[in-house]
Amino acid sequence: MKEGAMVENSCVYVVAGTATQNRGAKALPARDLYSSPLFKSHKDHLIKNKANWLILSDMHGLVWPDAMLAPYDPDLMGDAEKAHRLERALQKNVVANTLIMSFCLQQPAGLSQFEWRENILKTTTFVLVGESETFSIAMTELSLCGSVVKQPYAGMSSSKQRQMLYSMQGGVIQTCLRD
Numbered sequence: 001m002k003e004g005a006m007v008e009n010s011c012v013y014v015v016a017g018t019a020t021q022n023r024g025a026k027a028l029p030a031r032d033l034y035s036s037p038l039f040k041s042h043k044d045h046l047i048k049n050k051a052n053w054l055i056l057s058d059m060h061g062l063v064w065p066d067a068m069l070a071p072y073d074p075d076l077m078g079d080a081e082k083a084h085r086l087e088r089a090l091q092k093n094v095v096a097n098t099l100i101m102s103f104c105l106q107q108p109a110g111l112s113q114f115e116w117r118e119n120i121l122k123t124t125t126f127v128l129v130g131e132s133e134t135f136s137i138a139m140t141e142l143s144l145c146g147s148v149v150k151q152p153y154a155g156m157s158s159s160k161q162r163q164m165l166y167s168m169q170g171g172v173i174q175t176c177l178r179d
Contacts, residue, residue: 010123012099013053014062014138015042016130023071030055031065038158042129045165054102056128056138058082061089064102082134088149090141096120121146130161 020036022028031043034055043065046053055063058074074082088094096117099105107116125148128135135151142149153161 007084008113010052010103011125011127011130013046013051014043014056015039015046015053016128016131016132016135017059017074019053019074020069025071027068027070029065030057030067030069033069033071035037036129036158038161041165043161050083052103054098056086056132056134058132058134059085061086062095062098064098079133083137086134086137087141090138090145092121094118095142095145095147099124118146124148125150127152132160 014040015034017030018034018036018039020039022035023035043053053065055065055067057063057069058077059068059072060067063069077085081135099120100117105120107113111119126142128138128149128151130153132138135154139149139151153164156164
């Protein structure tokens with residue numbers, strides 16, 4: 001991910017993938033697969049502000065925006081299957097690997113690989129944005145990884161979320177929505 005530089009104590013925005021998808025192609029970068037107005041609003045805002053961001057897919061888990069994905073219908077998966085997929089995809093090592101690969105992180109000298117991975121997870125704040133029935137699973141699993149997880153738009157309608165995005169000014173992204 002080239003948009004922002006991830007360092008310790010970083011904020012990573014996680015945008016919910018949607019059932020509304022560009023189904024015309026066999027595979028697309030994840031950032032182009034999801035096509036709901038809310039997803040597009042979040043994506044545009046995060047790109048404009050050069051924020052670190054990933055996508056939460058019910059099918060694939062946490063993916064970077066450039067990951068090639070084929071269209072799929074999340075409504076064909078039952079709740080148990082979605083939960084099982086996300087629990088596996090959001091295991092500690094998988095999340096650490098996703099952050100390392102997505103943001104091209106380099107292990108600092110003097111830290112063991114285990115310490116480095118633990119440090120990455122403990123110093124990352126995940127901010128969940130958009131609408132997803134599986135955010136509660138993501139919050140639980142990412143918290144179990146040792147990360148801080150926030151969901152600033154919980155309970156807001158899509159239109160209210162878009163209004164807030166359009167009214168946001170610079171600094172919000174940099175402060176990672178600190179309390």
